[in-house]
Amino acid sequence: PAQNPGSTSLVLDPADGVVLLDDSFTADPYPLYELLRTQRPVTRARMPLGPSFWLVTRYEDVRAGLTDPRLVKDAGRLAEVIRRASGIPEDAASADMALHDHMLNSDPPRHTRLRKLVNKAFTGRAIGQLRPRIEVLATELTEAMAARLAAGEQAVDLVEDYAFPLPMTVICEILGVPEGRRREFGSWSHTILSAASPEQHAAASAAMGEYLNQLVADKLANPGADILSAILAPDEDADRLTHVEATAMASLLLVAGHETTVNLIGSGVLALLRNPGQLARLRADPALLPGAVEEFLRLESPVNVATMRFAAEPVTIGGTTIPAGEVVLLGIGSANRDPELFERPGELDLDRARGGSLAFGHGIHHCLGAALARLEGEIAFRVLLERFPTLTLAVDPSELSWHNSILLRGLARLPVRADG
Ligand code: HEM
Numbered sequence: 001p002a003q004n005p006g007s008t009s010l011v012l013d014p015a016d017g018v019v020l021l022d023d024s025f026t027a028d029p030y031p032l033y034e035l036l037r038t039q040r041p042v043t044r045a046r047m048p049l050g051p052s053f054w055l056v057t058r059y060e061d062v063r064a065g066l067t068d069p070r071l072v073k074d075a076g077r078l079a080e081v082i083r084r085a086s087g088i089p090e091d092a093a094s095a096d097m098a099l100h101d102h103m104l105n106s107d108p109p110r111h112t113r114l115r116k117l118v119n120k121a122f123t124g125r126a127i128g129q130l131r132p133r134i135e136v137l138a139t140e141l142t143e144a145m146a147a148r149l150a151a152g153e154q155a156v157d158l159v160e161d162y163a164f165p166l167p168m169t170v171i172c173e174i175l176g177v178p179e180g181r182r183r184e185f186g187s188w189s190h191t192i193l194s195a196a197s198p199e200q201h202a203a204a205s206a207a208m209g210e211y212l213n214q215l216v217a218d219k220l221a222n223p224g225a226d227i228l229s230a231i232l233a234p235d236e237d238a239d240r241l242t243h244v245e246a247t248a249m250a251s252l253l254l255v256a257g258h259e260t261t262v263n264l265i266g267s268g269v270l271a272l273l274r275n276p277g278q279l280a281r282l283r284a285d286p287a288l289l290p291g292a293v294e295e296f297l298r299l300e301s302p303v304n305v306a307t308m309r310f311a312a313e314p315v316t317i318g319g320t321t322i323p324a325g326e327v328v329l330l331g332i333g334s335a336n337r338d339p340e341l342f343e344r345p346g347e348l349d350l351d352r353a354r355g356g357s358l359a360f361g362h363g364i365h366h367c368l369g370a371a372l373a374r375l376e377g378e379i380a381f382r383v384l385l386e387r388f389p390t391l392t393l394a395v396d397p398s399e400l401s402w403h404n405s406i407l408l409r410g411l412a413r414l415p416v417r418a419d420g
Contacts, residue, residue, distance in 0.1 A: 018052050019045040021305070026404045029305065030346060033057055033334035042320035045329075047406060051084070053327035055305075059338035059358075061318050065330045067363035071309035075105040078308065081327065099209050102248035104256065104365060111364060117241055118249060118368060121230035127371045130170065134376055137169050138162075138383035146387060149418055155394035158414040162384065163265035164258070167376055171257030175250055176219060176226030181211070185254070193259065193403070209251065216246045228253075253369075260302040261373050263410030265380045268296035270400070270414060273393050275348045282350060283385055292350045293377040297336075297359035299348055304333030304409030307361065332358045333409060388418040 019040070025032055036043055036057040046052040056062050065071055078100065103114040145156040156162075164186070172182045184207075191204035216232065220243070223229035228250060234240040241249060272279040282288050309328045314321050322328060335358050337345035342352070360367035367373070384391070394415040401412045 019043050021047050026402050041318045053329055054322050055329045057331045057334035059335040059341045062330045062335035070312050070315050071328055072107045072312045073105045074310045075101050078105045099248055099251040102252040104252055118231050120235050121227050122368055134379045138379050142383055142387040155415040155417050158269055158416050159266045159411055163262045167258040167261035171254055174227045176224050176228050212250045213247045261376050263302035264377050266411045266414050267300035271348045278348050278350050288350050289378050295352055298357040301333045301336050301359045305406045390419050392417050
């Protein structure tokens with residue numbers, strides 16, 4: 001029978017011996033990861049009611065899996081898995097599927113071509129130029145929270161009022177989405193993440209797809225100074241994204257650009273509030289910030305349970321053979337807590353030597369936005385800590401809830417108070 005992950009045996013579905021990722025896993029996946037790494041490092045697993053897949057949890061295996069050419073993305077199959085997992089009916093799916101047919105879901109040579117076309121616009125220089133603007137946005141958001149607290153509100157929600165709008169606004173500016181339309185983006189994105197029904201999900205997806213399609217058409221006709229316009233321009237070989245490819249790329253950037261960074265900020269603030277000694281050190285020495293951001297990403301990796309691949313042929317990992325055609329999840333969140341690589345992996349340690357974390361992936365799909373995410377994180381933490389010399393959790397830690405997702409790990413809300 002099913003067991004509590006805090007106990008010493010695996011949580012197995014009594015019906016088929018598959019590891020079950022249930023509510024207790026969502027609340028705290030780390031005890032189960034630890035058991036899996038030591039007892040069953042390559043296992044079949046599933047969410048309650050969901051289809052089963054393979055889950056890889058050891059650092060070395062996850063890292064090797066990320067560069068294994070036999071573990072492929074296969075955009076068409078992936079889209080089908082996503083459609084089924086979100087319960088979208090087949091006939092309503094085509095617009096949604098086109099949006100998923102993007103670089104992150106592609107294999108070489110298609111991936112190589114798409115990545116080259118976007119790399120030319122996503123340079124370190126282009127990202128660095130966003131710094132002053134991100135600082136202004138972070139300052140505006142902290143001032144708005146401070147004003148509400150000063151007016152007597154008991155608490156603000158650090159996710160909804162800060163961690164979400166900051167990267168969302170930045171990615172909208174990168175895409176050149178006019179200010180008046182950004183609120184809609186936020187609401188589509190919320191609906192897609194936590195839709196009450198497949199119909200709602202499909203409607204929000206379709207609305208977003210339609211908007212992005214029009215946005216690309218406008219940028220092609222009237223290029224601006226934004227990064228999307230640069231992405232759409234031909235490269236030195238006169239190659240360029242088609243309209244359909246550009247729309248899927250915009251959708252990828254939009255989703256990847258904020259659904260992850262929101263969790264870096266939310267989970268990082270929670271880690272600091274749980275570790276007052278480390279928080280005090282960071283306040284006293286802002287030079288620790290870049291290392292702190294790496295440590296937050298390691299400790300509570302936003303792409304947590306896994307990124308998804310298919311076995312193109314039978315693949316043996318850690319002595320277990322995964323048959324061809326099966327879905328393989330490479331467990332980044334578990335890898336980043338593997339004691340083989342990280343001492344006392346469950347502890348927040350701002351002095352931890354940097355390097356080795358798989359939070360941004362590894363190999364050809366290594367995160368395109370890593371420099372942007374690090375910059376956003378650094379600014380977000382610095383501005384927040386400067387503006388609020390005291391920051392405390394406004395609810396009991398047992399009341400915190402995490403999104404229920406096999407891809408992303410993040411807090412649904414983080415109510416905080418700033419006294420004094
Ligand atoms: C890919 C993590 C922020 C854009 C990835 C991958 C990971 C990741 C793990 C690889 C997935 C795989 O191999 O299947 C993160 C984390 C972030 C973050 C933890 C924030 C803390 C961003 C931002 C952007 C972005 C801000 C964009 C503006 C992308 C894109 C890819 C990607 C386009 C696909 C790259 C490819 O397929 O070649 N990210 N990401 N990410 N990320 Fe990020």
